[in-house]
Amino acid sequence: MALLSKKDANLILDPLADNNPITIQVLGICSALAITAELKASVVMAVSVMFVLAMGNVVISLMRNIIPSKIRIIVQLVVVATLVIIVDQVLKAFAYELSKTLSVFVGLIITNCIIMGRFEAFALGNGPWKSFLDGLGNAAGYGIILVIVGFFRELLGSGTLFGFKVLGDPVTKTGLYSIGYENNGFMIIPPAALIVVGIIIWVQRSRNRSLIEEA
């Protein structure tokens, strides 16, 4: 990290673990969980959010001195909506099948609370370069959780990763299936995502006791 000073590096590294947007700040759960049944969709979603958040943070940070504070929410919404339209059109042009799977959830990046949260909390008070790093870091923290959830749900639910049959073929009973292993259909249904995230939170908080909430 010779390129970045220690402070700048922390902007990226903090949100990955101890200040993770999903498990600690409780932001941006909305548009995320429904698409994590496959790893591929999770990765695409993570990259899209990273693009929108990093670019949006830079734009808002550049305009922070000229945005009247009364209408800042609308200005922020317009900036995000524009960036999301770009993402949506790119996905439709180059990955049409995937954009069908993601359906309305690409549009819902607009109301992803991570984005508004970072604009309000960081980009409005810091310079463009720092905001860019902050956006990158927070989107990466969000992406990590998405990828972890997607990994377990696809592996346990369908026995595949990125669509490759890593555990053998369930129909012709090869690989792990030949000794009686069965896919857990439970992991594919939407509520399983919530339970997986709950378990991730559990693991993280048992490792780092200072994060435990006072009930």
Add this chain to the structure above:
Amino acid sequence: MIEHLELFFKSIFIDNMVFAVFLGMCSYLAVSKKVSTAVGLGAAVIFVLGVTVPLNWLLDQYLLKDGALVWLGPEYADYNLSFLSFILFIATIATMVQLVEIVVEKFSPSLYNSLGIFLPLIAVNCAILGGSLFMQAREIPNLGLALNYGVSSGIGWFLAILAIAAIREKIRYSNVPAPLRGLGITFIITGLMGIGFQSFGGMLTGDNEPPEEPTATTTAKAKEEKEIKKELEDEEKTVSYNEVINK
């Protein structure tokens, strides 16, 4: 009439905003600590969804859809502005929320006091934008159904937040493992409630129609069956291909 009823129950129970598509999770988790605040936010969501979904339906129908501009004249029939829908929908929502807030404050201060603080929160609630986007994606055919869809998804969301708030008030007296306290246990409870709601999936399939949202096991089975079928078909194809070659 029957389609109205069907859509109504479907949006509340089967396609529940929280349990089936995870919309509005942020405020759902943040504002569900007390039943009274949860009721306030839920009511505001029903109200705003009921206003914005029909409005956005009109926008979609007469401005955004492929060929929607044809009422301006036949030369506009080729325009497809649907790529603008995100920005227009969110602008409508943000403006409507502001407007509703001003109107309610003016005419009904008591309603404003109970609902008012939640209104600004709602502009960035995914359930609201999600309602409009699903309305567009599912191609709801007329204004009445759009209104119905908005209100009933709102009711579904209201039920969800009411239920979790009640559970969270009770769970305070239970001995939850320390790392799960607060957020973790809420996630897991929501997941369990979601599994419960999955059982409503067969509710509207009284006739001989195939179930619209089959449970996980049936999908897995159907998938396997499909794959086997496909393989069989492939075999048939190769067989017939060989026959053709032999001839």
